[in-house]
Amino acid sequence: MIDAARIDTDGHVGDGAPAEGASPRGVPFGVVVAGLVVLALVAIGASLLVGRGNLSDPSLRSTLLALRSYRTATAFLAGACLATGGVMLQGLFRNPLADPSMIGATSGASFGGTAALVAFDFLLRGHAPRFFAPEMVLPAGCLLGALVPLALLLVITRWRSDRLVLLLAGFLLSSLFLSLLAFLISVAQESWELGRAVVRFSLGNVGGSGPRQIALIAPLAVAGILAAFFWARPLDVLLSGEQEAESLGVDTKQARTWCIAWTALLSAGAVAVGGSVAFVGLVVPHALRPLVGVGHRRLVPTAALGGGVFVVACDVLTRVVPGQGELPLGVITGVIGAPLFLFLLVKFRKEER
């Protein structure tokens, strides 16, 4: 055998199909999943028990629990959507800084939602058709708003295929829609009530969730997470770069189109029910990679679970941090997410050396 002398004496041939995605820290995958499930149960329990209103009052108990369970489910699903989107984009771009907000879908959805609020206020208030549910104006606007930057980005993808152009195009679209959003916010300040609604939406919250929000986000989350799981194997190969992935049989153009489209839909869904919630898509996959490895078949489900836990936990904090009323959810995810991300970044870079 060629160079057989270099094979260690203890070098063994595996059983044909060794575990994929070995954890760099040797933490068994089952333990990570079990840990996340426990955290999820704790976060969900806290979310049901914590907040204004007295659960010991029998006349309030069932209403309070119902409202909090809608809120908890929405927060969990929004977090799962954002973290799954983050996993797909970071894999696709092989860029640890990629985040659903970088393809313009988040700002497009924010703009669409705000535009819908403003338009509804100016044009339809009092004249809306009876079948129309006013609280769904905003989510519908978000989904439509996210489709615009998505369509533009997919056109650009067909035209120019390199990663840098795509990332820059996403960044520019994001900036464009943020500027348009700023304009709408300034217009909305004309009316006190509308202004408050717009600011509340743009800072993120899941407080007003009901069955309609869950009916919107749940199918989207399930479909998106399944899609991410479906694309996991091509994303694994794409870690070697586009040309190598092509040489290994991956249709990279198809992978790019679908992963961007699913990420846009997932983040639009999250914005539609929770407003702008920062850092989830960035932090959660980063925190999990050292535990479950870089393989996407493990990263996708754990990130979905972890994203849900993170946002539910942050939503609990919005209720317990003292102050006038609740803190905006987006403020808490950012305030916790940014230092956490910095910590992970410094710790990892150090360990890699």
Place this chain on the structure above:
Amino acid sequence: MSAEALRAENVVVRFGAREALRGPSLTVAFGEVTAVVGPNASGKTTLLKALAGIVPYEGRVFYGSEDAATLTRAARARRVAYVPQKTELDAAQTVHEVVMQGRYAHHGFGAPSRLDGEAAERAMTEAAVTHLERRPFTTLSGGEQRRVLVARALATEAPTILLDEPTASLDVAHVLGIHELLRALAERGRGVLVVLHALDDARMQTDRTLLMSNGRIVAEGASTAIIVAEHVRDVYGVELVEAGAIGFRRPKGAA
């Protein structure tokens, strides 16, 4: 002459207005190691990428009797494997996971089968990287990474393998190891096309050589007939000094 593994006819590759490949035609035979040599920027890497079907080209490329342009990506990957000079892989995948990438063209979106696992094991054994199986790819030395990339290419079970400077920046023992591996692959019937910078290696270790200059193949034939003073002077503008050459081999009795 053995059967034809790969044939290219008038392959042209353009990067904007610049023609990186100006219509070379070539064949690669099963059972032989064919070298591609030439100065920097003569189009060697572009030629390999065009043959692997990962850059757009004009002209025709055949894998055996099949026109590469009519095949899906996965079908191409099962027929021709490509080893880049330097991988872009910088994620902490284990060696086993990297080698399993070579099976993607077989299992696609689905789960790898037992056959996929066995093919990866064989490839790791062939490239002598089985002992590294559980190590993260990013922690390996340059030479080890090169062998893992070869193992990934072998895991595709493609009958033809294209390698871009697999010996670059390796020490003399590792270079020898790579050449022995390529020879063994050819002896087992594969078609091997390898880009090399070291002309002495091309002459001593390969059967045929394609000499490239300025996007064209300017000479081809038996390696000993191509790496000669006249061609080297024409293409590289330097004199070939026969007396100064030194060669290396393993001590007698070593594997």
